[in-house]
Amino acid sequence: MGWKKKKKKDIMRLEKESVIPILKPKLISTLSNLIENKADRAEFAKFCQRVDSAVRAWYILQFEDLMVMEKSNFKITTDDEIYVALAAQYRLNLPIKVDESKLDRRLLTSYFAENPHDNLPYFADKVSN
Structure with a gap:
């Protein structure tokens, strides 16, 4: 009768990820030094570079996705807003x-x-x- 249906909020809980608190170059160097064969060590270094490049590429794509106005929390500035800002016709x-x-x-x-x-x-x- 007079019941209002409350909106249920979607909540996503993220588990904390385990991390190694060490600089990436130092970690790669330490792991590389554990490999005895120089050729295998070089291959490991190439592998690490490729993984790093893949991760960077993924982050860049995610960032570019966020920069699309429809998916972000921004709105495109109107011509009137630009005119007011350029004319300095705003007051605090x-x-x-x-x-x-x-x-x-x-x-x-x-x-x-x-x-x-x-x-x-x-x-x-x-x-x-």
Whole structure:
């Protein structure tokens, strides 16, 4: 009757993977040194490079897939939004207030004495007190 059906959230739990906390070149070098035959050692090095290349290629494909706008969480900017941004017709509506109790009057006085500026912020006159 007055029952509302709640949306059930899909939750995916991922098991933590085991990792070896070692730099890849050091791991490959250590494993290679365990191989006595130099030819086999060279083949192992080639194998490691190929595996690394395959993994990198897979990650690049995944990354490129995410960059497609339809699959991402982005929307294409409209012409109006671009116009406003280029024309700088946007404003920040955040109130900005200076906590005068935290002003370092000596530092500000010496700074403004060495670096005079026009149009100083309203609190600059407080530094000479």
